[in-house]
Amino acid sequence: MATDDDDRDPFAEFEHASGAGVVRDPYPIFAEMRRECPVFKGPYGDRFGLPVPESMMSKSGAYYTALSYDAVQRVLLDGETFSSSGYAPTVGMLMGHSILEMDEPEHGRYRALIQQAFGLKVMERWEADIVAPIVHGLIDRVVDRGCAELVRELTLPFPIQVIAAILGLPEADLPRFHRWAVELISIMVDIARGFEASQKLRDYFAGILAERRVAPRDDLISVLSQAELDGQRLTDEEIFAFLRLLLPAGAETTYRSSSSLLFGLLTHPDQLDAVRGDRTLIKRAIEEGLRWEPPLTGIARLAMRDVELAGTRIPEGAVVSACLGAANRDDTRWERPDDFDVFREPKPHLAFAYGAHTCLGMHLARMETRVMLNAVFDRLPGLRLDPTAEDVHVTGLAFRAPRALPVLFG
Numbered sequence: 001m002a003t004d005d006d007d008r009d010p011f012a013e014f015e016h017a018s019g020a021g022v023v024r025d026p027y028p029i030f031a032e033m034r035r036e037c038p039v040f041k042g043p044y045g046d047r048f049g050l051p052v053p054e055s056m057m058s059k060s061g062a063y064y065t066a067l068s069y070d071a072v073q074r075v076l077l078d079g080e081t082f083s084s085s086g087y088a089p090t091v092g093m094l095m096g097h098s099i100l101e102m103d104e105p106e107h108g109r110y111r112a113l114i115q116q117a118f119g120l121k122v123m124e125r126w127e128a129d130i131v132a133p134i135v136h137g138l139i140d141r142v143v144d145r146g147c148a149e150l151v152r153e154l155t156l157p158f159p160i161q162v163i164a165a166i167l168g169l170p171e172a173d174l175p176r177f178h179r180w181a182v183e184l185i186s187i188m189v190d191i192a193r194g195f196e197a198s199q200k201l202r203d204y205f206a207g208i209l210a211e212r213r214v215a216p217r218d219d220l221i222s223v224l225s226q227a228e229l230d231g232q233r234l235t236d237e238e239i240f241a242f243l244r245l246l247l248p249a250g251a252e253t254t255y256r257s258s259s260s261l262l263f264g265l266l267t268h269p270d271q272l273d274a275v276r277g278d279r280t281l282i283k284r285a286i287e288e289g290l291r292w293e294p295p296l297t298g299i300a301r302l303a304m305r306d307v308e309l310a311g312t313r314i315p316e317g318a319v320v321s322a323c324l325g326a327a328n329r330d331d332t333r334w335e336r337p338d339d340f341d342v343f344r345e346p347k348p349h350l351a352f353a354y355g356a357h358t359c360l361g362m363h364l365a366r367m368e369t370r371v372m373l374n375a376v377f378d379r380l381p382g383l384r385l386d387p388t389a390e391d392v393h394v395t396g397l398a399f400r401a402p403r404a405l406p407v408l409f410g
């Protein structure tokens with residue numbers, strides 16, 4: 001597939017490093033940890049035999065994990081105490097100085113500039129011109145077959161194609177673009193490879209950005225190259241950092257969340273029927289899927305001062321992981337938190353984080369998932385899990401999704 005060199009499979013390596021096939025259901029352990037204390041001393045991977053690589057640790061080695069909804073929310077709301085700059089020596093080394101690692105006031109300025117490219121009007125155009133044709137194009141390939149593997153044939157490819165189309169990249173570049181993006185986030189597997197991928201993405205984007213500066217088109221790279229706030233524009237390096245972030249942030253997450261949502265519906269056929277029959281329930285189903293199985297179970301912050309969090313003293317310089325997975329199943333906030341239930345009373349969850357760094361692409365992700373679900377309901381009647389398929393389940397620790405969704409329809 002890719003133009004790159006050897007036989008190693010970065011996708012499989014990434015899957016393994018993120019706990020796929022190792023951790024099947026982390027939620028009973030999250031619940032036990034949360035019951036012991038809302039803040040755990042150490043990275044949550046410790047409890048699963050998946051230690052955090054040293055490159056991701058703080059200088060002092062101090063590490064804490066917030067597990068309760070309130071503790072996670074507090075960490076994410078107080079960016080002054082719990083800074084995002086902890087990403088700089090890890091993720092930032094590879095991505096460049098991206099929005100993810102910025103604190104206020106730099107973050108707010110930068111976000112206001114980028115947000116111009118994610119407005120509601122644009123979303124309507126992306127839905128009609130990009131997302132719907134991509135989703136339907138993928139369904140066209142399976143619709144007459146009566147069976148499909150929905151991860152490989154739909155939920156994995158569609159968000160990547162969407163990001164590439166939004167950026168205005170040629171379709172032929174997709175495989176290597178995807179490969180570099182996965183290598184980029186696989187720093188826990190191979191840091192040298194991550195750097196190589198970072199450089200390749202930079203060179204690749206540099207060519208396209210230069211073209212768009214001369215002849216702007218109707219795509220995100222052109223918009224970013226023109227975006228202006230108080231007379232200031234984004235530099236080329238700022239644009240590269242954002243673009244590098246976009247594929248892992250936008251495609252990896254959406255593929256996983258839409259796969260887990262389909263898994264939830266397929267394993268609860270009564271709810272599948274209800275949502276298919278009453279499309280006003282789609283919105284709730286999407287939020288319940290995100291609460292029940294957030295694709296990313298933890299994000300990180302750096303303590304800028306000694307601070308007390310839910311009764312635990314955290315020293316300045318410690319890494320504080322905000323465990324979105326544990327927070328989203330906090331039984332003091334949700335009854336029967338382990339049940340997938342699209343009928344439960346809607347309440348905000350933390351899958352898109354909270355506070356200043358709340359996911360910038362959440363409206364896009366929700367729209368993509370809605371379009372995908374409607375298309376699946378409209379075009380694959382009688383959709384059900386293939387009864388001969390063995391042990392379909394969600395897997396992973398840091399990143400979670402089902403590996404496959406073999407289905408029958410028609």
Ligand code: HEM
Pocket residue numbers: 099100101111245246249250251253254257294295296299300351352353356357358359360361362364365
């Ligand atoms: C279901 C899908 C998605 C989930 C669960 C998700 C989750 C998240 C989370 C948890 C964060 C906070 C990270 C942190 O502060 O450490 C975040 C930030 C971000 N996400 Fe998403 N995301 C999704 C889809 C997308 C999409 C589709 C895009 C764009 C195309 C996107 C772009 C971003 C960007 C740019 C940020 C950084 C925002 C900032 O730092 O101010 N995400 N996302």
